[in-house]
Amino acid sequence: MKQLSILLAACIGSFLLGAFITSDEPQKPITSNIVDIASRVFGLEFSPAERDSMLDKLNNARKDYEVLRTIELPNNIAPALYFNPLPDGFTIPTGTSVCKASPLGKVSLPANRDELAFYTVAQLGELIRTKQISSVDLTQFFLNRLKTYNPKLHCVITMTDELALSQAKRADAELKAGKYRGPLHGIPYGAKDLLAKTGYKTTWGSVPYKDQTINSDATVIQKLEAAGAVLCAKMTLGELAMGDVWFGDMTRNPWKPETGSSGSSAGSASSVSAGLLPFAIGTETMGSIVSPSTICGTTGLRPTFGRVSRHGAMALSWSMDKIGPITRSVEDCALVFNAIYGPDGHDPTVIVAPFRYVPTASLKGMRIGYVRKGFESNYPNRDNDSLSLQVLRKLGAELVPFDLPTGVPANRISFLLGVEAAAAFDELTRSGRDDQMVRQLKNAWPNSFRASRFVPAVEYIQANRARTKLINEMAAQLKAAKLDVYVSPAYAGGNLTITNLTGHPCVVLPNGFNKQNLPTSITFMGQLFEEGKVLAVAKAYQDATDWHKKHPTLQ
Numbered sequence: 001m002k003q004l005s006i007l008l009a010a011c012i013g014s015f016l017l018g019a020f021i022t023s024d025e026p027q028k029p030i031t032s033n034i035v036d037i038a039s040r041v042f043g044l045e046f047s048p049a050e051r052d053s054m055l056d057k058l059n060n061a062r063k064d065y066e067v068l069r070t071i072e073l074p075n076n077i078a079p080a081l082y083f084n085p086l087p088d089g090f091t092i093p094t095g096t097s098v099c100k101a102s103p104l105g106k107v108s109l110p111a112n113r114d115e116l117a118f119y120t121v122a123q124l125g126e127l128i129r130t131k132q133i134s135s136v137d138l139t140q141f142f143l144n145r146l147k148t149y150n151p152k153l154h155c156v157i158t159m160t161d162e163l164a165l166s167q168a169k170r171a172d173a174e175l176k177a178g179k180y181r182g183p184l185h186g187i188p189y190g191a192k193d194l195l196a197k198t199g200y201k202t203t204w205g206s207v208p209y210k211d212q213t214i215n216s217d218a219t220v221i222q223k224l225e226a227a228g229a230v231l232c233a234k235m236t237l238g239e240l241a242m243g244d245v246w247f248g249d250m251t252r253n254p255w256k257p258e259t260g261s262s263g264s265s266a267g268s269a270s271s272v273s274a275g276l277l278p279f280a281i282g283t284e285t286m287g288s289i290v291s292p293s294t295i296c297g298t299t300g301l302r303p304t305f306g307r308v309s310r311h312g313a314m315a316l317s318w319s320m321d322k323i324g325p326i327t328r329s330v331e332d333c334a335l336v337f338n339a340i341y342g343p344d345g346h347d348p349t350v351i352v353a354p355f356r357y358v359p360t361a362s363l364k365g366m367r368i369g370y371v372r373k374g375f376e377s378n379y380p381n382r383d384n385d386s387l388s389l390q391v392l393r394k395l396g397a398e399l400v401p402f403d404l405p406t407g408v409p410a411n412r413i414s415f416l417l418g419v420e421a422a423a424a425f426d427e428l429t430r431s432g433r434d435d436q437m438v439r440q441l442k443n444a445w446p447n448s449f450r451a452s453r454f455v456p457a458v459e460y461i462q463a464n465r466a467r468t469k470l471i472n473e474m475a476a477q478l479k480a481a482k483l484d485v486y487v488s489p490a491y492a493g494g495n496l497t498i499t500n501l502t503g504h505p506c507v508v509l510p511n512g513f514n515k516q517n518l519p520t521s522i523t524f525m526g527q528l529f530e531e532g533k534v535l536a537v538a539k540a541y542q543d544a545t546d547w548h549k550k551h552p553t554l555q
Contacts, residue, residue: 030058042456075315075424082349083319085305085503085528087475093529097354099338101183102331102539109133116141117275118551121332124278125183131175135168135186139230142188145276146233149554152257153274154249155267157193158200158234164188167230174228181228183335189224190280192268193234194241194314195323197221204314205237205246205264207436208428218312219344220281220323227339235267235280240425240445241288241316245438253295254552255518262295264288268326269296274554279327279336283313285320286417286500290508290523293326294490297510297519299548300326301333301535303341304528305503307353311346317420318349319464320500329548330509330539331359337531357532359539363395368537369402369486374493381520384512385489388522391544392487397537402486405473410497413463413470415455421445422452429453467501474502478527485537490521505531507538510547519547 032051035058039046046054086092107126110116116124116138127133143161150156171186196202196214203210221231236251238244244251244266251266253259254274261270265282269292272280282289284302293300301324308323315321325336334357343350370389375382393399425445428434434446441447478486488495490508499506504525511522524541526534542548 027062030055030062041454042459069430073426076312078315078318078348079423083305083503084349085471086351087472090475090528092351093353093356095354095356097338097356099334099355099357099532100359101335102359107132113141117145118328118549119278120329121187121278121327121335122183122329124187125185125335128171128175128186129180135171135175135230136165138186139164139168139188139232142277143232145274146271149274149276152554153252153254153261153270153276155236155251155261155270155274155276156190156233157203157205157236157246157248157267160197160200160231160233163197163199164230164232167225171228171230181226182339184224184339185228186230187228187278188230188232189336190233190235190268190271190277191218191221191224191231192237192265192280192282194237194283195221195234195281196312197231197234200234202234202314203247204240206239207247207438208433210247214312216312219309219346220340221312222344223340224281224336229339232277233271235265235271237268238263238266239438240421241283241285241314242445243439244292247438253518254554255297256516260295262291265292265300265326269293269298269300272296272298272326272328273552275551279325279332281323281336281340282326283321283323284500285317285322286414287496289322289324289326290490290496290506290521293508294519294521297521297547297550297552298326299328299330299333299507299509299542300324301337301531302506302508303337303531304505306349306351307341307505307529307531308337309342309344309347309350311344315424317417317424319420320417322503330507330535330542333507334532334535334539337535341531351529353529355532357535360536361540361543363392363397363537363540366397366484366537367400367482368392368397369400369481369483371486371488371493371495372401372403374489374495377492379489379492380514381489381492381512381522384514384520385522388487388511388541391541395540395544400481400483402481402483403477404494404498405470405477407473408466408470410470410494410501413466413501414497415452416460416463416467416501418448418452419455419460422449425449470498471502474498474504485524485526485534488523488525490523495523495525499525504528505534507531507534509538509542510550511545512547513550519550 195218241264244260244263268280268282273296524538
């Protein structure tokens with residue numbers, strides 16, 4: 001065993017070209033023994049003759065790696081291979097986009113201004129449109145709340161006061177001149193600090209990048225500015241988009257501030273839940289909108305992969321990263337998404353498709369699936385989820401048991417995320433600067449990046465081929481079930497992993513409280529590019545409940 005450990009160490013040091021420690025010493029040649037040990041890492045065995053035959057190619061390949069590592073590849077350069085979530089025979093929707101907001105009725109400025117903290121985007125937008133409050137006053141109100149409660153929640157990395165007030169003044173001047181940009185005109189918001197904004201740091205929540213500036217504006221921020229929204233702060237994220245621990249602290253759950261808000265869109269969910277902002281932008285690769293929204297009791301939209309440009313956003317996984325809004329209501333998600341979706345000429349994965357959102361009060365005649373494996377399992381939120389199904393029945397929906405595809409075990413190919421993340425932060429690993437990161441546990445990024453170096457390229461490609469099979473099987477399941485929408489527990493049943501791999505859209509919203517009096521959630525899922533339908537069904541459910549109107553009390 002000791003000899004195996006020594007040989008494996010030699011394999012790591014020689015075969016991977018000093019992946020983790022740089023050295024000016026010449027590399028020792030790869031030998032047959034090293035190949036023998038290296039092959040055991042990925043479960044293959046070659047004869048002595050086969051190993052000897054490989055040596056020239058392996059030693060030459062290592063020279064290629066040496067040259068490749070001299071090429072500057074910043075995080076914003078994507079691979080030449082682009083992920084496409086479309087299954088065989090899928091037809092991209094066409095036609096005209098429509099985003100029809102629900103009638104608001106009369107919206108009045110409350111006698112107690114503190115109540116504005118929990119108004120929806122739509123309500124605040126109506127107050128601004130009718131000039132009951134100025135954008136400057138509203139912006140100052142939320143800036144004050146951010147400054148008051150951030151020391152307790154640790155949800156902000158950088159305040160953007162000067163920018164916010166200048167944008168608010170512009171919004172007021174435009175409204176006075178008769179130029180109204182729509183429902184986000186003059187509305188304050190926050191952006192997860194992996195989105196670049198000229199003139200401000202973009203830290204990615206990580207120690208090695210805490211002083212980084214990127215002198216460009218992310219497309220999402222550009223689009224929100226065009227819609228008249230006001231950027232008040234860059235929000236915390238778990239370091240390099242994992243969890244809720246960043247270089248300054250742990251972002252807190254407003255319902256229980258001694259605990260974390262989950263992540264990685266930690267600050268976005270925490271701030272909206274606490275009424276520090278009307279909405280914030282988050283991202284999801286494998287649960288980073290669903291999880292903090294669940295913990296903090298917010299409503300979040302994870303769009304279809306390829307709906308929102310990631311230009312100007314930190315890349316974690318080029319084939320899985322998605323950008324979406326975190327808000328207080330489903331309709332607010334629709335209003336924000338309507339401003340940020342669509343191509344920009346920079347992100348080649350963005351697909352042109354209409355967004356059609358028309359709210360409905362009744363679900364009569366709709367076939368809504370429920371993930372059988374999830375709902376029938378024994379999991380913590382089962383009671384609240386069962387009550388959610390009863391609400392859908394009362395609204396007229398026909399509930400149909402739905403089985404997720406089982407031909408490809410999604411958890412066995414989810415290592416794709418780790419491999420792409422290791423490539424995105426290759427230089428961080430090779431330079432040793434990953435030692436600066438806050439979390440150094442076995443399941444933290446530094447260790448994951450290192451371990452991902454041992455995933456063979458062939459296995460990465462094979463996993464992507466299996467992913468194609470999963471995409472097609474998911475499409476077949478949805479087609480056979482003839483569903484408009486389906487619902488799933490936030491975590492139970494495997495839906496979260498599968499749909500992040502297939503790229504399907506998701507709306508997560510609160511559906512009660514657990515025994516610890518903390519929020520719980522349920523997710524509504526739909527076909528690719530059918531965010532509008534998913535949002536309409538989710539809104540009908542949300543309107544029939546009042547969980548989204550509950551909010552924490554901050555001291």
